[in-house]
Amino acid sequence: MSNELRINKNNFIDQTVRISFKFNGKKLFGFKGDTLASALLANDIHLVGRSFKYHRPRGIMTCGSEEPNAIVQIGSDPASTEPNVRATEIELYEGLEAFSQNCWPSVNFDVGGINNLLSPILPAGFYYKTFMWPASFWEKYEFFIRYSAGLGKSPTKADDDLYDHQYAHCDVLVIGGGISGVISAKLAVEKGLDTILIDDKNFLGGSTIYQDEESSKINNANSNQWLAREIESLKNYKNLVIKSRTSLAAFHGYNYLLAREALTDHLSVHERKNKIRQRLWKIRAQKVIIASGSIERPLIFNNNDRPGIILSSSIKKYIDYFGVKTGKNISLFTNNDSAYETAISLSKSGVNVNVIIDIRENSDSNIVKEAQKLGIKILWGHTIVETNGYKRIKSFEAMKLSSNGGNVVGNKIKFNSDCIGISGGWTPMVHLYTQSGGKLQFKSNDNIFIPDETKTPSEQISVGSCNGDFELDDVVNNTIYNVKKFISLDKSSYDKINVTCSKESSKKNIWLLPSDKPLYKTKPFLDFQNDSTAKDVKLALREGFKSIEHVKRYTTTGMGTDQGKLSNMHALGIIADTTGTNMGELGTTTFRPPYTPLTFGTIVGRNVGKFFDHTRKTAIHNWHVDNKAEFENVGQWKRPWYFPKNGETMHEAVQRESKAARESAGILDASTLGKIDIQGSDASEFLNRVYTNAWSKLAIGKCRYGLMLNEDGMVYDDGVTTRLAENHYIMTTTTGGAANVLSKLEDYLQTEWPELDVYLTTVTDQYSTISICGPNSKNIIKKIIPDLNLSDENFPHMSFKNSKIDGVNCRIMRISFTGEHSYEINIQSNYANDVWKACMDAGKEFNITPYGTETMHLLRAEKGFIITGQDTDGTLTPSDLQMDWIISKKKYDFIGKRSLYRSDTIREDRKQLVGLLTDDPKEVLEEGAQLVEDINKKPVEMLGHVTSSYYSPNLNKSIALAIVKSGKKMKGKKLIVPMEEKNINVTITDTVFYDKENKRLNA
Amino acid sequence: MFIINCPYCGKRDQVEFSCGGEAHIERPKQPTELSDDQWAEYLFMRKNIKGVQFERWNHTHGCRKWFNMVRDTSNDKIHATYKMGEKPPIK
């Protein structure tokens, strides 16, 4: 392949391995080691996308994670396509397919480009000002905004890839494999510490590894050669783990860090099969060394966003690392020395360096002299005032800066160039440091925020350029000194290191460079991804925004997927200049994790599908499945909801089940109810304190219903507790409340009443519960346990018997949640399925009917029994539920007692539980529906709402429970349930609808 | 994510624990003797300190024991953990 933009001299790209890929449908070629961006540039493709708001053509601007423009969609498979991928970070692989985002119909002809012409009417806050008013129009605007905004396409099918989570523990974690990271890791392993070194690239060495210059030397070798040998030497240490292609996502307190390792993203699609795509490392490190480096700043000048305008250091990386020329006639625009390194690299590679525009008056550092020796033209004290070229930079105009830098003077000088390298200095990457809680200080000579070592959380340091050291000698010497101190290392192999490099001698910074045109006629872009300009920031300030956080949101500066890595410092600088404040006092916006975007797959790891949450199944679950139950989720439990027969609807099934349970026999799997075994000499006293009613006198072998309150007097849970022996009870709780009730009881035992001799054990899973109810329940139990005396005298309602079924111990409780004569069989769970089947066989002649939670709810509602969590919501006292009978008057104290006569809880106009009957007995109310008295008085007063509502087949009418203000006093009163289409008339009744005399319990 | 030193089990990850709010608030022994205001003080009023705070924690997914913790809410530094009923080792 002949390619005039490739040079054939480097160690990093394997030019023997050709890789084919597609960009916007066009087949192209690159080499092994390329990123998508370097391969595109080698194919002379700069234009890769359109900007967010004005749809201006945008090109590749950087070579790393700070890239604002080259954001692409990878792949077209509906399950694996990925939006918002930075072309500068993705490694080229065979068959890679990438598409431009944010352009329609194509990147070369984009309809939204019209926004660029409309830009005078699209200022800061435009979306807020225009589309938010009138509010009702938002729905109409939204479609068009979202369509043209185009932030990539989400996958439409489930992600097939595998993701993993793994924990790692180490003495030292080094973040960043550039020169300071490599030195830090070497020192740590020399000390004998277990060390992990992570770097987001596939190759260690940062920017020094291609820094092949005579002017920067370490121990008399060029710095790149020295570093290559150091990296090689790291392989000898068994106590070092190097993780490349691993980027740090978050740095939390207590040195808990999250890192994403990309395992297959660089492989061709067929090589990825059955491999884990990405792994999230959860790292606990005793000590953390941040060596995250710095990124180059752009310069802010008129029309600084054209394709072909690239960060100067990125041009250097493309030429020195990837062997790619970003243009044939390149100019540089700078305020510091680093652009000169780029100029020298380009010149040595045979690329014409047209001119260096330097805003400084002069510089006599070695590197500048070296550039001058190569014959590179430098224009001191000048700035670029205009650039030309729509889809690719063609030319630019420069003018001399006035002495104070606020204006331009003299004549315009025009230069032709197909690429401009810009360098506005360097920004230390302090994101991770601040995420961990560290505070920053402002260093005004370099206009940078760096870690304030007096306000740094313990057990971490920042080294290298992320700590504000930009010159090689400072980086190396300070890293060695600081790391040795940090890990208490006395001697190291670096103690006699000798570093020489060019030293920068002059500095100048202008956040917003002037043009010969007035500001309002220029487009000096700040945030390239979100299309906000310096004008927008100034407008926001004029409109009264002062806080950096507010300006950021109003102008959307720094709110793209790059989180403003390139733009934040300039925004701050312009705010400081405009308002006359010091940048250090302004502070920065908050840096939040993740440092670079993470896929959802990586975040959730293996916790998908059936692993998303635990599923609890009863011992009888398979029988329910075999018998076509529909299931309901109750907490983590799968409970049979109803058992439809012959294509019945839910309503039909529930009506049938409910009738059968009252007419003959119904059977329910009640195993999910919480069961707590309570033992100890103070067990009775303990129950006295946790339930509202009295327990001391409950005879052995008897059961009692109890209501448990919170300390605020509100109903918390309920259930039946049975006294098995003198100091032994078994408590049942609601299904959903089981874990919380146990925790609450443990809390009281451990912290308030440690003097009580009581032991709590959860036995919910150990015992299964089969409930048989209905007039024939007795006959069925008689068949299964023939020798048990079921007479009311021997075995009355609310009592229990130890018994055996086929030789297996079980507890039979005669308790009822349906109002029917009923029994609960409690048996060790591994026998439950067999016992259930035995019950079904025995009940066959009585048409025993399995029922689910819906019928259970209906039957108990006919009896007016509450379900905590459905009829209660944590705001109702026992009295509100018309259950005053359950409050012991004699007990001195129990949980919540004192709250029952607070001024608020004794109010008579509290919401109270009532029954409701609809005037039309066929009309079934919606649960949650509001209750009102006077529909015409505005505003309509809401008196309460419906909590439970069913059609009762046993009463042949609709019944409901509700909570209503002053409901206790309202029996017989007519209320209205206003619905969308009609108003439903209802009458307040007693809460018990069926068998008010409880005759059926003993039927 | 803290590393918490359970007084019974030793150092464990925060995911094993749950926080139970302010520590050293004793349930009144004779609630019926209290006025509404006094009872409300116990029931509702909790400090929300920026700085050193005494908290109840439970080793929920471990030994299930409750214990107390001295934590600086401004920087999440845990100064001490100690068993229920013990006096705080720090004032």
Ligand SMILES: [Zn+2]
């Ligand atoms: Zn523990």
